[in-house]
Amino acid sequence: MPITANNPNRQTWIATSSKTDFPIQNIPFGVFLTRDDIITIGTRIGDTAIDLGALHQLGYFEGIPLTDDIFLQDSLNDFISDGKKTWRLVRNRIAEIFDKENKALQNNEEHKKIVLFKLEEIEMQLPVTVGDYTDFYSSKEHATNVGTMFRDPDNALLPNWLHMPVGYHGRSSSIIPSGIPVHRPQGQKIIDGADSPIFGPSRLVDFELEMAFITTDANPLGEPIPVDEAEDYIFGLVLFNDWSARDIQKWEYVPLGPFLGKSFASSISPWIITLDALEPFRVAGPKPEKEQLPYLQTEGERSFDIHLEVAIQPEKGKPVKVCKSNFKYMYWNMSQQLAHHTINGCPVNSGDMMGSGTISGPTPDSYGSMLELSWKGKNPVQLSDGENRKFIEDNDTVIMTGYCKNKDVRIGFGEVSTKLLPVFKK
Template sequence: MPITANNPDRKTWIKTKHHTDFPIQNIPFGVFLTRDDIITIGTRIGDTAIDLGALHQLGYFDGIPLTDDIFLQDSLNDFISDGKKTWRLVRNRIAEIFDEKNDTLKNNKKHRQEVLFSLDEIEMQLPVSVGDYTDFYSSIEHATNVGTMFRGKDNALMPNWLHLPVGYHGRSSSIIPSGIPIHRPQGQKLTNGATEPIFGPSRLVDFELEMAFITTDANQLGEPIPIQEAEDYIFGLVLFNDWSARDIQKWEYVPLGPFLGKNFASSISPWIVTLDALEPYRTAGPKPVKEQLPYLQYEGAKSFDIHLEVAIQPKNTEETVVSKSNFKHMYWNMAQQLAHHTVNGCPVNSGDMMGSGTLSGPTPDSYGSMLELSWKGEKPVQLKSGGSRKFIEDNDTVIMRGFCEKDGVRIGFGEVSTTLLPVFKK
């Protein structure tokens, strides 16, 4: 089935700003609370939010096999479960409805009032109910940088790293949408030179520049997903700030990996950009350093040219962009991650979230964490407003953005913005 929604020549009758992240070729999916306090599933063109629940009730999706309540829910999980054919039919229909040549909704003032909202009339919600969350460690630059810091250059990568996508199971209950502040976490730390830990606030709170993909129902218990089929079960991607408390993590992670240093918060952008929308931006990823096992071998371009940036904004001051990276730096791509995740028969469900791991690039200005940017705090990052940062301080806001651009069409993710508040006190 062709992806007609991606037509780069298509224009919309909805007023949009030049260079918007959300042209008619994007058509992402999200969940929002309307001005009438109704939660609905929607999409976005420019700075206009579109209530898909109302659009469906008014008959604009006639001919597409959808249940009556598919868009009248507080998560996208059921819609995602309908599969790629349905996602594509719906995106194509939305593109037709809002095409500048289609006057049906454009000339129906009553319907427009029910369907269209300005962004200040809605409140974005978490787009999916995340049942399970896995975080990978798939940037060779990031893994090499961190390994060099703590084990030396000759032992930077662990022996398994070039053979499989390393990952761990995270905590889904602390995944939050953009705009929700978090508190500085507390935990055990081992200070320099000490032999016994102390308890207290983390002194080394860090961001991790990541993206995450959302899956649909994919397999039964015991059934692996072949790598050539893996992308059929990926709905789309979001920006992902996987917060870290480096001092807590350093003390706890041996032998079972991250725990309290990672599970206190992970922030995502609220609009899921579909894999279909990203199709024009495919690109090759890094070439394998070692030959990979057959179940991880693939053909074609499996990465995407997504420009990423991170900014830090102290309270009441201007922001400073501290990093610019790209999704294409990811050594282990999404198809490999999903194939490896399920090769042992682990079932994957609708709404599951898979983090990419920190997306560091090859140059110091493209590192995806403060741990790397400040090199363990040895090289403070200078801010435009004065001062510097080794790690994130209280009342700092971390903002991540991402977009693709080709042939005059820009497909973006908006942003994920999160403020770090002081330690929680009753």
């Protein structure tokens, strides 16, 4: 089935800026609370939010096999469960409805009042109920930097790293949408040279620039997903700030890996950008440095050219850009991650979230964490007005943005913006 929604020549009757992240060729999916305190599934064109629940009730999706309440829910899980054919049909229909040549809704003032909202009239919610969350460690540059800092620089990568996408099971209950502040976590940590740990606030709170993909129902228990079919089960992507408390994590992670140093919060952008919308931006990923086992071997362009940026805004100051990276730097692509995740028969469900791991590039300004940007605090990152940062301080706001762009269209993710508050006190 063709993706007619991606037609770069299509124009919309909704007023949009030429610089918008959300042209009619994007058509993301999210969940929001309306001005009438009704929660609904929606999409967005420019700075206009669109109530898909109302659009469906008014008959605009006639001919597409959808249940009556598919968009009248507080998560996208059921819609995602309907599969790629349904996602594509719905995106194509939305593009038709808002095409400037289509007068059906354009000339119906009564329907427009029900369906359309200004962004200031809505409150974005978490788009899916995340049942399970897995975080990978798939940027070679990031893994090499961390290995160089904490281990032997000549053997920065652990022996398994070039053979499989390394990952761990994270905590889904602390995944939050953009705009929700995070408290500085507390826990045990060890001071260099000490024999026993101390307890207190983390001194090394860090961001991790990541993206995450959302899956649909994929496989029954015991049945792996072939790497060549993996993209059929990926709905789309969000920006992902996987917060880290480096000092807590350093003390706890041997032998079972990250725990409290990671589980206190992970922030995501609220609009899910579909793989269909990203089709024009496919690129080849890095070439394997060692022969991969057959179940991980992929052909063709399996990565995406997504420009990523991070800014830090102090409590009293302007945002300062500290990082420019790109999703295409990932050594292990999403298909390989999902194939590896299920090769042992682990089932994947609708709404599951898979983090990419920190996305660092080849140059110092493309490193995706303060740990790397400041090189473990040795080289403070300069902000405005003479301020600098080794790690994130209380009342700093971390802002991540991402977009794809070619000669025809720009497809963006919006932003994930999160303020770090002091330690929680009753």
